Amino acid sequence: MKVQRHKCMNERCSYDQQERIPFATGSCSYTHRLARYVIDLLKAMGLKDVSGLMDVSWDTIKDIHVRYLERHYSPPSLEGVDCIGIDEFAVKKGHVYKTIVVDLRTGRILYVGNGKGADSLDGFWKMVRKKGVKIKYVATGCMERTGCK
Structure with missing residues:
Protein backbone atom coordinates (compact mmCIF):
# COMPACT_ATOMS: atom_id res chain seq x y z
CA MET A 1 0.00 0.00 0.00
CA LYS A 2 1.31 3.43 -0.87
CA VAL A 3 0.76 6.29 1.52
CA GLN A 4 1.10 9.95 0.62
CA ARG A 5 3.70 11.88 2.65
CA HIS A 6 3.73 15.64 2.87
CA LYS A 7 7.07 17.28 3.62
CA CYS A 8 7.86 20.97 3.49
CA MET A 9 10.62 21.87 1.04
CA ASN A 10 11.81 24.79 3.20
CA GLU A 11 15.02 23.76 5.01
CA ARG A 12 14.01 25.62 8.20
CA CYS A 13 10.61 23.92 8.38
CA SER A 14 10.28 20.50 10.01
CA TYR A 15 6.77 19.76 8.69
CA ASP A 16 6.59 16.09 7.74
CA GLN A 17 3.26 14.29 7.84
CA GLN A 18 1.73 11.10 6.53
CA GLU A 19 -1.71 10.80 4.99
CA ARG A 20 -4.32 9.79 7.57
CA ILE A 21 -5.44 6.18 7.16
CA PRO A 22 -8.86 5.48 8.73
CA PHE A 23 -8.17 1.77 9.37
CA ALA A 24 -4.87 2.25 11.23
CA THR A 25 -3.83 4.28 14.27
CA GLY A 26 -1.14 6.94 13.97
CA SER A 27 2.12 5.64 12.60
CA CYS A 28 1.36 1.97 13.38
CA SER A 29 2.60 -0.60 10.92
CA TYR A 30 -0.60 -2.65 11.29
CA THR A 31 -4.33 -2.19 10.80
CA HIS A 32 -7.16 -2.27 13.36
CA ARG A 33 -8.32 -5.57 11.86
CA LEU A 34 -4.92 -7.19 12.34
CA ALA A 35 -4.81 -5.91 15.93
CA ARG A 36 -8.24 -7.42 16.68
CA TYR A 37 -7.14 -10.75 15.20
CA VAL A 38 -3.94 -10.74 17.29
CA ILE A 39 -5.93 -10.01 20.47
CA ASP A 40 -8.29 -12.90 19.68
CA LEU A 41 -5.31 -15.24 19.22
CA LEU A 42 -3.68 -14.01 22.43
CA LYS A 43 -6.72 -15.21 24.37
CA ALA A 44 -5.65 -18.78 23.57
CA MET A 45 -1.92 -18.51 22.81
CA GLY A 46 1.24 -16.83 24.07
CA LEU A 47 3.03 -13.90 22.43
CA LYS A 48 5.76 -16.10 20.94
CA ASP A 49 3.22 -18.54 19.49
CA VAL A 50 1.15 -15.77 17.88
CA SER A 51 4.31 -14.18 16.49
CA GLY A 52 5.40 -17.49 14.94
CA LEU A 53 1.97 -18.34 13.56
CA MET A 54 1.52 -14.96 11.89
CA ASP A 55 5.19 -14.45 10.95
CA VAL A 56 5.06 -11.02 12.61
CA SER A 57 7.78 -9.80 14.96
CA TRP A 58 7.37 -10.47 18.67
CA ASP A 59 7.77 -6.72 19.30
CA THR A 60 4.78 -5.90 17.07
CA ILE A 61 2.61 -8.52 18.79
CA LYS A 62 3.70 -7.17 22.19
CA ASP A 63 2.94 -3.58 21.07
CA ILE A 64 -0.58 -4.60 19.99
CA HIS A 65 -1.12 -6.38 23.32
CA VAL A 66 0.16 -3.45 25.42
CA ARG A 67 -2.02 -0.94 23.54
CA TYR A 68 -5.06 -3.19 24.04
CA LEU A 69 -4.40 -3.58 27.77
CA GLU A 70 -3.84 0.15 28.26
CA ARG A 71 -7.06 0.98 26.43
CA HIS A 72 -9.23 -1.59 28.22
CA TYR A 73 -7.64 -1.89 31.66
CA SER A 74 -6.34 1.53 32.58
CA PRO A 75 -6.49 2.51 36.25
CA PRO A 76 -10.05 3.38 37.29
CA SER A 77 -11.05 7.00 37.69
CA LEU A 78 -11.50 8.20 41.26
CA GLU A 79 -13.87 10.97 40.17
CA GLY A 80 -16.92 11.10 42.44
CA VAL A 81 -15.56 8.49 44.85
CA ASP A 82 -16.30 9.44 48.46
Missing part, protein backbone atom coordinates in the same frame (compact mmCIF):
# COMPACT_ATOMS: atom_id res chain seq x y z
CA CYS A 83 -17.36 6.15 50.06
CA ILE A 84 -15.02 3.14 50.01
CA GLY A 85 -14.81 -0.34 51.44
CA ILE A 86 -11.51 -2.00 52.34
CA ASP A 87 -11.06 -5.71 52.89
CA GLU A 88 -8.29 -8.28 52.99
CA PHE A 89 -8.44 -11.75 51.50
CA ALA A 90 -6.16 -14.75 51.37
CA VAL A 91 -4.78 -16.23 48.18
CA LYS A 92 -3.20 -19.70 47.99
CA LYS A 93 -4.62 -21.14 51.23
CA GLY A 94 -3.78 -18.18 53.43
CA HIS A 95 -0.08 -17.80 52.66
CA VAL A 96 -0.45 -14.76 50.41
CA TYR A 97 -2.73 -11.80 51.16
CA LYS A 98 -4.24 -9.03 49.06
CA THR A 99 -6.05 -5.88 50.17
CA ILE A 100 -8.88 -4.59 48.00
CA VAL A 101 -10.51 -1.15 47.87
CA VAL A 102 -14.02 -0.89 46.41
CA ASP A 103 -16.24 2.12 45.61
CA LEU A 104 -19.27 1.30 47.77
CA ARG A 105 -21.64 3.37 45.61
CA THR A 106 -20.84 1.64 42.30
CA GLY A 107 -19.15 -1.61 43.32
CA ARG A 108 -16.12 -0.84 41.14
CA ILE A 109 -12.76 -2.20 42.26
CA LEU A 110 -10.49 0.80 42.72
CA TYR A 111 -7.29 -0.80 43.95
CA VAL A 112 -5.73 -4.14 44.84
CA GLY A 113 -2.65 -4.05 47.04
CA ASN A 114 -0.17 -6.80 47.90
CA GLY A 115 -0.17 -8.00 51.48
CA LYS A 116 -2.29 -6.79 54.35
CA GLY A 117 -2.15 -3.84 56.70
CA ALA A 118 -1.48 -0.15 56.16
CA ASP A 119 1.54 -0.71 53.89
CA SER A 120 -0.61 -2.52 51.34
CA LEU A 121 -2.66 0.66 50.85
CA ASP A 122 0.24 3.11 50.38
CA GLY A 123 -0.27 3.17 46.60
CA PHE A 124 -4.00 3.83 46.96
CA TRP A 125 -3.61 6.70 49.45
CA LYS A 126 -0.88 8.22 47.26
CA MET A 127 -3.29 8.11 44.29
CA VAL A 128 -6.07 9.70 46.42
CA ARG A 129 -3.78 12.56 47.52
CA LYS A 130 -2.47 13.11 43.99
CA LYS A 131 -5.99 13.33 42.54
CA GLY A 132 -7.28 15.48 45.43
CA VAL A 133 -10.11 13.05 46.19
CA LYS A 134 -12.01 13.61 49.44
CA ILE A 135 -13.00 10.27 51.00
CA LYS A 136 -15.88 10.81 53.45
CA TYR A 137 -16.66 7.25 54.52
CA VAL A 138 -14.54 4.12 54.90
CA ALA A 139 -16.06 0.73 55.73
CA THR A 140 -13.63 -1.96 56.82
CA GLY A 141 -13.30 -4.84 59.19
CA CYS A 142 -9.59 -4.24 59.66
CA MET A 143 -9.34 -0.63 60.93
CA GLU A 144 -6.21 -0.97 63.05
CA ARG A 145 -4.19 -2.62 60.25
CA THR A 146 -5.21 -0.38 57.30
CA GLY A 147 -4.19 2.97 58.71
CA CYS A 148 -7.79 4.27 58.64
CA LYS A 149 -8.83 6.30 61.65
